[in-house]
Amino acid sequence: VWYLYKSTRPKASHVPLVEFEEGDNSPARYETDTVTVLLGKGYKEYTKKDLPFRIQNPFDPKQPLIVLPFKYLDEVKWAPTSRFSFYDFIDKLGSMTQLGIPLLSHEGAMSARIGLNKALGSKIALMQEACVGTFEKLMPDCTDWTEVAMPYIVIMQVFANMSAWVFVGEEIGSRESEWQKLTLGYVHKVNATLDKVRARYPASLLWLAKYLDSDVKSMAKDRQVAGELLREPLEARLAASKDQLKSERGSRHFEDGVQWLADIYMDKGETLTPDMVQQKLVTLVFASIHSTSSAALTILLDLIAHPEAAEEIRQEVDRVRSANSGPWTRQTLGELRLLDSFMRESARFHAFAQVLSLQRIAQVPWTFSDGFSIPAGATIAFLGYHQGHDPDFHPDPETFDPKRHLRKREAYDGDSQHFRFTSVTDDLLHFGSGVHACPGRFFAQESLKLIMVHLLTNYDFKVAEKDEKVPKMVVRNLVLKANMALPVLFKERKA
Numbered sequence: 001v002w003y004l005y006k007s008t009r010p011k012a013s014h015v016p017l018v019e020f021e022e023g024d025n026s027p028a029r030y031e032t033d034t035v036t037v038l039l040g041k042g043y044k045e046y047t048k049k050d051l052p053f054r055i056q057n058p059f060d061p062k063q064p065l066i067v068l069p070f071k072y073l074d075e076v077k078w079a080p081t082s083r084f085s086f087y088d089f090i091d092k093l094g095s096m097t098q099l100g101i102p103l104l105s106h107e108g109a110m111s112a113r114i115g116l117n118k119a120l121g122s123k124i125a126l127m128q129e130a131c132v133g134t135f136e137k138l139m140p141d142c143t144d145w146t147e148v149a150m151p152y153i154v155i156m157q158v159f160a161n162m163s164a165w166v167f168v169g170e171e172i173g174s175r176e177s178e179w180q181k182l183t184l185g186y187v188h189k190v191n192a193t194l195d196k197v198r199a200r201y202p203a204s205l206l207w208l209a210k211y212l213d214s215d216v217k218s219m220a221k222d223r224q225v226a227g228e229l230l231r232e233p234l235e236a237r238l239a240a241s242k243d244q245l246k247s248e249r250g251s252r253h254f255e256d257g258v259q260w261l262a263d264i265y266m267d268k269g270e271t272l273t274p275d276m277v278q279q280k281l282v283t284l285v286f287a288s289i290h291s292t293s294s295a296a297l298t299i300l301l302d303l304i305a306h307p308e309a310a311e312e313i314r315q316e317v318d319r320v321r322s323a324n325s326g327p328w329t330r331q332t333l334g335e336l337r338l339l340d341s342f343m344r345e346s347a348r349f350h351a352f353a354q355v356l357s358l359q360r361i362a363q364v365p366w367t368f369s370d371g372f373s374i375p376a377g378a379t380i381a382f383l384g385y386h387q388g389h390d391p392d393f394h395p396d397p398e399t400f401d402p403k404r405h406l407r408k409r410e411a412y413d414g415d416s417q418h419f420r421f422t423s424v425t426d427d428l429l430h431f432g433s434g435v436h437a438c439p440g441r442f443f444a445q446e447s448l449k450l451i452m453v454h455l456l457t458n459y460d461f462k463v464a465e466k467d468e469k470v471p472k473m474v475v476r477n478l479v480l481k482a483n484m485a486l487p488v489l490f491k492e493r494k495a
């Protein structure tokens with residue numbers, strides 16, 4: 001009787017459960033109303049009173065999903081993986097291990113945190129070339145107003161090209177290379193396959209899919225081909241003379257993702273194989289493509305909704321361009337402060353698909369410093385989206401104010417570090433925080449600025465009158481993101 005009682009009792013029954021008030025707790029209701037109604041209620045009734053609550057866990061129905069109040073933020077953001085694991089959360093979210101899909105890893109994150117971020121300044125001209133070249137190739141003739149049915153697809157290819165040149169260098173990353181087709185195809189496949197396979201196999205037999213399912217096997221084949229493509233570049237780096245690798249970063253012979261990973265493994269005195277490089281790089285590409293492209297679409301739709309701000313940003317771009325000749329640099333992109341503030345406001349307003357922030361799985365039963373305890377296996381998270389709309393954190397939160405962060409930035413010593421697009425602060429969690437704060441955010445920022453500069457200076461854009469009432473953001477379960485199916489009209493600007 002004791003075991004029966006234990007197994008039927010929710011694992012966190014001391015944490016209040018928030019459900020829909022009218023008693024309709026159907027899956028359809030969860031799909032449409034979780035973000036606004038359910039979590040809105042939890043935020044008001046519990047988070048605002050510094051209390052935790054739980055909701056049905058869409059990632060693992062047997063375990064609780066506990067939404068924590070912000071007083072626990074410091075304790076979570078600096079916690080080691082052995083206590084609260086980000087990688088375990090990603091694994092459960094995408095059934096990665098079960099399907100044999102490589103996970104984000106410490107080494108992959110470090111290669112972005114150290115290698116990519118140090119080399120970023122030397123990559124901007126290349127990124128600009130990839131950005132302009134891909135837009136020129138993919139955009140239709142827009143002499144008059146012309147509809148682009150899914151601007152997301154164009155943006156995604158533009159970003160994929162920028163990221164290929166940065167991560168695998170021009171040797172194999174050049175436009176239309178096999179690498180690009182492979183990685184873009186892989187990103188599509190992972191998303192599409194997950195839903196299909198979960199529908200085909202019961203949860204307890206999902207692990208069989210990697211042996212039986214043709215879609216899952218096709219992803220494994222793609223990764224194997226990626227490994228083959230990376231074999232030669234890796235061998236070249238491992239065989240490179242000390243002199244070639246010793247020189248200052250930026251002037252080294254090789255400066256790309258393969259080299260950054262090789263640096264990490266060489267420092268540890270461990271061997272790196274093409275298969276390991278493939279696993280880490282494909283995973284980084286996967287972490288970056290949708291997040292950055294979907295942020296770009298969100299910002300574009302916000303620019304459409306705020307044409308006066310778009311015009312002011314165009315003037316800012318013209319000012320910075322006329323004072324500096326040559327391609328964009330990190331410094332000149334950094335001078336686009338209004339654009340920066342606009343992008344941060346877009347992140348505040350829509351949370352860039354991160355309704356829940358700092359999602360982790362407790363690896364051990366844990367008691368917080370004030371005595372509140374959670375069981376091992378519980379998913380924990382904070383309500384980043386709702387925080388972005390809380391007047392106690394952001395006055396007048398329902399007004400999209402393009403200069404909100406610029407004013408704050410200027411109010412502190414003329415130019416604070418704290419209110420920039422990439423600044424990780426406790427009141428805006430779109431890049432997470434602490435140990436796992438997104439290491440790709442500087443790369444994402446420069447990519448987004450190059451994309452916006454290209455679109456703003458070359459085109460006027462708007463939504464057709466017939467589509468004005470179509471929602472710009474769509475919500476499904478816990479994800480809120482820009483509406484990819486909304487067509488945008490573009491018209492070339494006369495010089």
Ligand code: HEM
Nearest residue numbers: 109287288291292295352358431432433436437438440444
């Ligand atoms: C606007 C675009 C992006 C957004 C909104 C975003 C957001 C995030 C968030 C919320 C996290 C989790 C942080 C946490 O829970 O504390 C994260 C982690 C991560 N992101 Fe990004 N990201 C973006 C672009 C990128 C890009 C371009 C890269 C590739 C270079 C990247 C690589 C990563 C990696 C490797 C991690 C895991 C970090 C770790 O394991 O410690 N992200 N990102």
